[in-house]
Amino acid sequence: MGKVDLKYPEGVKWTKQRKDVYRVLSDAKEPLSAVQIYNNIQKDGNEEGYALSTIYRILAAFEEKLIVAKSTWMDNSTVVYEKIKEEHTHYALCLGCRKRIPLHACPMNHIHLEEENMGFTITGHKLEIYGYCQGCKEKD
Amino acid sequence: MGKVDLKYPEGVKWTKQRKDVYRVLSDAKEPLSAVQIYNNIQKDGNEEGYALSTIYRILAAFEEKLIVAKSTWMDNSTVVYEKIKEEHTHYALCLGCRKRIPLHACPMNHIHLEEENMGFTITGHKLEIYGYCQGCKEKD
DNA sequence: ATCAGTGCAAACGATTTGCACCTCG
DNA sequence: CGAGGTGCAAATCGTTTGCACTGAT
Numbered sequence: 001m002g003k004v005d006l007k008y009p010e011g012v013k014w015t016k017q018r019k020d021v022y023r024v025l026s027d028a029k030e031p032l033s034a035v036q037i038y039n040n041i042q043k044d045g046n047e048e049g050y051a052l053s054t055i056y057r058i059l060a061a062f063e064e065k066l067i068v069a070k071s072t073w074m075d076n077s078t079v080v081y082e083k084i085k086e087e088h089t090h091y092a093l094c095l096g097c098r099k100r101i102p103l104h105a106c107p108m109n110h111i112h113l114e115e116e117n118m119g120f121t122i123t124g125h126k127l128e129i130y131g132y133c134q135g136c137k138e139k140d
Numbered sequence: 141m142g143k144v145d146l147k148y149p150e151g152v153k154w155t156k157q158r159k160d161v162y163r164v165l166s167d168a169k170e171p172l173s174a175v176q177i178y179n180n181i182q183k184d185g186n187e188e189g190y191a192l193s194t195i196y197r198i199l200a201a202f203e204e205k206l207i208v209a210k211s212t213w214m215d216n217s218t219v220v221y222e223k224i225k226e227e228h229t230h231y232a233l234c235l236g237c238r239k240r241i242p243l244h245a246c247p248m249n250h251i252h253l254e255e256e257n258m259g260f261t262i263t264g265h266k267l268e269i270y271g272y273c274q275g276c277k278e279k280d
Numbered sequence: 281a282t283c284a285g286t287g288c289a290a291a292c293g294a295t296t297t298g299c300a301c302c303t304c305g
Numbered sequence: 306c307g308a309g310g311t312g313c314a315a316a317t318c319g320t321t322t323g324c325a326c327t328g329a330t
């Protein structure tokens with residue numbers, strides 16, 4: 001799955017390690033930590049996987065090249081990475097079951113800063129909503 | 141400053157350590173890390189400060205009691221804590237000078253989830269905006 | 281060939297934990 | 306007095322770094 005047909009961005013030395021990290025991020029349905037990427041690569045292939053430090057270095061390089069964006073989940077401190085693309089997703093985190101529900105709309109479309117901050121140019125944003133999902137409400 | 145006149149929430153054993161952490165969080169103008177709280181306590185008082193592990197344990201206890209909320213800044217992975225109160229502030233982070241500009245409006249006032257997520261009850265949210273401030277734009 | 285990329289192991293910073301002692305209620 | 310809180314030092318977890326080696330261009 002996704003092993004072929006991937007266009008690699010230019011300006012990067014495409015070692016097999018980097019291709020694998022890029023593929024995992026391309027297939028990912030949500031932001032992944034370095035360790036998750038590391039595990040996915042080993043699970044996926046017959047290959048024995050790469051050093052974790054290599055994954056971190058690749059991610060740093062990708063971030064530099066604006067191929068991936070680095071961020072963290074609201075509820076813990078592990079850093080996650082996701083491939084930068086036009087669309088983006090926000091999540092609602094259920095405080096009960098810790099499930100993350102993807103939202104399909106972005107409230108930032110309706111945002112404007114007040115006068116005092118007019119000088120600020122917005123290039124991105126991060127939003128997470130939290131609360132309780134149907135199931136967890138009923139359990140309570 | 142703020143040494144007196146603080147009402148302590150009930151259901152907590154109010155040792156002097158806990159009072160100091162509570163006071164620092166009450167005076168704080170933005171979320172603080174455990175280390176910042178630790179430093180503030182030593183700076184503030186003549187007291188020699190408490191073990192960092194104690195600060196962490198107090199913060200965990202406060203979180204449990206819903207006295208503080210735990211979160212992280214978008215751009216790094218250190219965990220920060222802030223006293224839970226009605227009002228809240230969002231920040232715009234300048235990617236140039238790394239300054240954080242507090243916003244005085246909350247876009248969540250205009251948010252509603254789509255039908256498919258109607259079952260979800262929102263209890264809170266976190267939003268950060270990033271981009272470039274006036275000064276950094278000019279420098280560029 | 282050359283210089284960037286990689287693996288490994290050691291270093292690091294933030295956070296957590298075990299244990300003996302102390303203190304609030 | 307007793308349950309729970311605290312200090313200290315050691316342990317753990319995620320992430321970073323130094324160094325010698327390997328591989329993409």
